[in-house]
Amino acid sequence: MLNSMYSGVSGMRGFQTKLDVIGNNIANVNTVGFQKSRVLFEDLLSQSVAGNSVNAKQVGLGSSLSAINTVDSPGSxxxxxxxxxxxxxxxxxxxxxxxxxxxxxxxxxxxxxxxxxxxxxxxxxxxxxxxxxxxxxxxxxxxxxxxxxxxxxxxxxxxxxxxxxxxxxxxxxxxxxxxxxxxxxxxxxxxxxxxxxxxxxxxxxxMSNVDLTEEFTEMILAQRGFQANSRVITTSDEMLQEIVNLKR
Structure with a gap:
């Protein structure tokens, strides 16, 4: 199985969580004393590829959720x-x-x-x-x-x-x-x-420290990231299909 498929799945899961956090921030834009949250990601352990090279040969295995932090900046x-x-x-x-x-x-x-x-x-x-x-x-x-x-x-x-x-x-x-x-x-x-x-x-x-301009920008980025990762899965599936068709 292609590692890119699992990397795409990990990316989609992460961006889905990011959209959940953004949705909660926007829902509380008028909540007194609400402090928004932000999502941070980190890369997963990379796989080393065999072979002689001056530099290490490593292939990343996707991303994971690093933290969901509360931002304590003052509200209006x-x-x-x-x-x-x-x-x-x-x-x-x-x-x-x-x-x-x-x-x-x-x-x-x-x-x-x-x-x-x-x-x-x-x-x-x-x-x-x-x-x-x-x-x-x-x-x-x-x-x-x-x-x-x-x-x-x-x-x-x-x-x-x-x-x-x-x-x-x-x-x-x-x-x-x-x-x-x-x-x-x-x-x-x-x-x-x-x-x-x-x-x-x-x-x-x-009031809430949620900035709608910032949240909508982050929402667009999260949506595009989700779409890009889903495209990676689709492309990986097409490659596997080509491999299966080689037998015909």
Whole structure:
């Protein structure tokens, strides 16, 4: 069997995965806090061909998926005027919890629930710098650039709470959990404090960092790559057919 046929199959599989990733990016072009992904490929082990030569004689055996990385470039800011809508200018994530595990949130679309808790749209509690949920809020007075929330509690007293804003050494190693939430992994490194140069902005949301122009360009390239690899398989099949016809 011709190696080119298997190389073509590996190429088609890779570009099919690339199209899946591009499709997901485009589907989330308006998702608050969404961070796009990109696909990286690598060549497979090459086969050495016997014979004397100054240089090595090697034939490649196709390509494989190397990585699907999350791109943490900033998304476009959208001004909402809602005081509980927060975004981070620079590197950083908000810390939230479901009561059992801590997650990193790029979306700062928060709200105050009926019990005075500051929560995400999915009901996850927003954490303060002491890893405790921010609770007992009646009305927020202000949120400064360092993430310090000044609010009036349900008893009418003035209170303050410092938002926990975090990051990790390798943001591409975070695991996507859906709902614009991410989880720490061994590849991402442990959660640490947000850089000092980053700041919290109130009344603004960070939108998706998907660039449709770039995605459509990548889609065309992936489509052409898929077609080219399918042509390799077709050509290999025609060559095998010619070999079979030699007996006639």
């Amino acid at each position: 800011p959208m001004t909402t005027g809602v005081q509980t809508d927060l975004s981070i200018q620079g590197e950083g994530y908000f810390s939230v919890t479901d009561g059992q595990q801590e997650y990193l949130a790029k979306s700062g679309s928060f709200q105050i629930d009926s019990q005075g808790n500051l929560v995400t749209m999915q009901g996850y509690s927003v954490l303060d710098e002491n890893d405790a949920p921010i609770i007992n809020i009646d009305r927020i007075s202000s949120v400064d650039k360092a993430g310090l929330i000044t609010f009036q509690d349900t008893n009418g007293d003035q209170q303050q709470a410092q938002l926990k804003t975090s990051t990790v050494p390798n943001t591409a190693g975070l695991e996507k959990m859906g709902n614009s939430l991410y989880r720490e992994t061994d590849k991402s490194g442990v959660i640490q404090a947000m850089p000092n140069e980053s700041r919290v902005i109130s009344g603004q949301l960070e």
